[in-house]
Amino acid sequence: MYDAMTAEKKRRRGFGRTLAAVMGSIVGVLLGLILFVYVLGVVAFTPYYNWRYANAHGFLQWLTFGELEAELQAFSWPYDLFNRIAIVPAEQSDANAQLKLGLAAQDDAEAVRWFRKAADQGLALAQDNLGGMYANGRGVRQDDAEAVQWHQRAANQGIALAQNNLGYMYANAAVCRRTTPKPSRCIAKPRTRVLRTLKITLAVCTTPGEVCRTTPLRL
Amino acid sequence: MYDTGRGVPHDAAEAVRWFAKAADQGLALALKNLAISYIEGDGVPTDYVQAYRWLTLAIPRFRASESQAANKAIEYRDALAVRMTAAQIAEAEKLAREWKPR
Numbered sequence: 679m680y681d682a683m684t685a686e687k688k689r690r691r692g693f694g695r696t697l698a699a700v701m702g703s704i705v706g707v708l709l710g711l712i713l714f715v716y717v718l719g720v721v722a723f724t725p726y727y728n729w730r731y732a733n734a735h736g737f738l739q740w741l742t743f744g745e746l747e748a749e750l751q752a753f754s755w756p757y758d759l760f761n762r763i764a765i766v767p768a769e770q771s772d773a774n775a776q777l778k779l780g781l782a783a784q785d786d787a788e789a790v791r792w793f794r795k796a797a798d799q800g801l802a803l804a805q806d807n808l809g810g811m812y813a814n815g816r817g818v819r820q821d822d823a824e825a826v827q828w829h830q831r832a833a834n835q836g837i838a839l840a841q842n843n844l845g846y847m848y849a850n851a852a853v854c855r856r857t858t859p860k861p862s863r864c865i866a867k868p869r870t871r872v873l874r875t876l877k878i879t880l881a882v883c884t885t886p887g888e889v890c891r892t893t894p895l896r897l
Numbered sequence: 898m899y900d901t902g903r904g905v906p907h908d909a910a911e912a913v914r915w916f917a918k919a920a921d922q923g924l925a926l927a928l929k930n931l932a933i934s935y936i937e938g939d940g941v942p943t944d945y946v947q948a949y950r951w952l953t954l955a956i957p958r959f960r961a962s963e964s965q966a967a968n969k970a971i972e973y974r975d976a977l978a979v980r981m982t983a984a985q986i987a988e989a990e991k992l993a994r995e996w997k998p999r
Contacts, residue, residue, distance in 0.1 A: 822905045833915060838922035845915030845930060848908040849939060 773801040780807065786817030797828065806832035806840040813847065822847065909940030920951065923998030925963060928955035929970045936973065949977050949989035954996060 700706040749762060756765040769775045773796040780792030790811050796804030809828030812821045826847050832840030913934045919927030932951035935944045952974040959967035978986060 826905045838919040838924040841915045841919035842927035845912040849912035
C-alpha cells in the first residue's frame, strides 16, 4: 500500500518528464514544427495584412499584389505601421497651417498646392483663395467655372468674402452676343449715365457667343 | 488673360443674392457691390435711394488695405448725390441708420 502511493505520486510529479517524452516523439516534433511555422507565418505575413482594408471589406481579407504595390508607393518615412499610413507632419496635415503656408508662399503654383490641400479638407477660406487663384489664372490655368465652384463651396459655409466673390463672378460674366470671326473686344455699356461717366465695361470675346469676363467694375 | 478657361453664365439676380448675403454680414466690398447693382439696375430695378444707402454703409467699413475700393465708393456716392433730391438723400440716410449687420 505504501509503495503503491509513492509510485502514484511519482507518476503525477513527472509531468515535465512526460512532456519531454512527447516532444521527443515524432508527434511532438510535428506539433512543435506546426507551432513554429504558425508563429513564423504571423510574423512574416503581418506586413501584407491591411487592417483598414479588412475593416472595409470584412474580416480576414488579404491584400492583392496590386494593393500591396499601391501601399508600397504610398510609403514614406515616418510611417504608422499599425494603420499603414505615412505619418504627415502636423504643419502639413493641419488645414489652417496649410492655408497660412499658401498665403506666405512666394510662388503662385506652390500657393495653389497648399490652398488645394486645405480646401480639400473643407477649409472655407482656403476654398475661397483657391477660387480666386482660378479666377485670376494665378498658378493655375484660368478657369471661371472652377473658380465659381470653389467660391460656392466657401460661400455655402457662410464666409462673407466668398459670398461677395461669388456674386462678383456672376455679375462680371458678360455674354458677347455678336458673332465674330476672330477674337475681338466688345463693349458692354453700363445702362445708367452715372456709371457710363465713371467707367466703361470692357469684355474680350475669343469665340462667337462665348461667355467672357469684363474688366473689374467691382472690386 | 481672357482667352483661356471656361466661362460662367452672367446671372445678375444670382449675383445680387450673394452680394446681399455677404452685405448682411457687414462686408464693405459686398455693400459696395450691392450698391452698384442698384445703380446699374443689374439683377434689381435701378434704385438710387437703395444704392446711396448701401454706399453710405460701405464707406466707413472699408479696411486700410481696401482704400482703392473705398475711394471708388465715395466717388460713386458723390456722383449719385448730385442726381438725387435732398429728400431722397435724407431717406437713404435714414434707411442706412436703420440697417444692422447680422
